[in-house]
Amino acid sequence: MMKPITIFSFLSVICLSFVPHQIGATRIIALAPQASSTPIGIDLIQKICQQSPAKDVCISSLKSDPNSLKEDLKGLTMIAIRVASRNATDISGHVKVLLDDDSMEPAVQQGLNDCMESYLDATQQLDDSVVALLENSTKGIRARLDAAIAAADTCDDSLKGNEKLLRQKNLVFRQLCSNVLLFNKAMSPQSALSTGA
Numbered sequence: 001m002m003k004p005i006t007i008f009s010f011l012s013v014i015c016l017s018f019v020p021h022q023i024g025a026t027r028i029i030a031l032a033p034q035a036s037s038t039p040i041g042i043d044l045i046q047k048i049c050q051q052s053p054a055k056d057v058c059i060s061s062l063k064s065d066p067n068s069l070k071e072d073l074k075g076l077t078m079i080a081i082r083v084a085s086r087n088a089t090d091i092s093g094h095v096k097v098l099l100d101d102d103s104m105e106p107a108v109q110q111g112l113n114d115c116m117e118s119y120l121d122a123t124q125q126l127d128d129s130v131v132a133l134l135e136n137s138t139k140g141i142r143a144r145l146d147a148a149i150a151a152a153d154t155c156d157d158s159l160k161g162n163e164k165l166l167r168q169k170n171l172v173f174r175q176l177c178s179n180v181l182l183f184n185k186a187m188s189p190q191s192a193l194s195t196g197a
Helices: 004-031 041-049 055-063 066-070 073-099 106-134 138-158 167-187
Strands: none
Touching: 041 055, 041 066, 041 073, 041 167, 055 066, 055 073, 055 167, 066 073, 073 106, 073 138, 073 167, 106 138, 138 167
């Protein structure tokens, strides 16, 4: 028969051998990703784009990036900025093609040159908004996007009487910039989405 002290020692060793495993399991559970009540991907896109006057443009432009389906608010804001930036670059390319038309009147060519400069500035503003996003500066993003939208307004003003040349493209660009502003607003500290509420 075992002595009581031996039984106590044996049981103590067995009990203590389970403690590290219990601590390890607790740590693993604590490190495991927790289910979040904050929407991501398509749910978040649809929730924010519902506030847009151009919902279809908002949803389709973000869904055009395959990464959008798994992105959080900041990631979707980045995608929205990239979409607007690509659009500004495309408009610049279109303006360049129009400028190659020698039959354009000098006043129209000057207006198109002004549009080219405006969209180059808009592209730079959008690039700068990426930096603001990485710095979590919603005010910085807002300022850059306001400047990018002003560039489209300047282009319209430069083409007085010939707005039809870029009217639709300028409209779409403004809508894409407005999408960025919607996502940016959702990131602001006052937003229920940014607080996870």
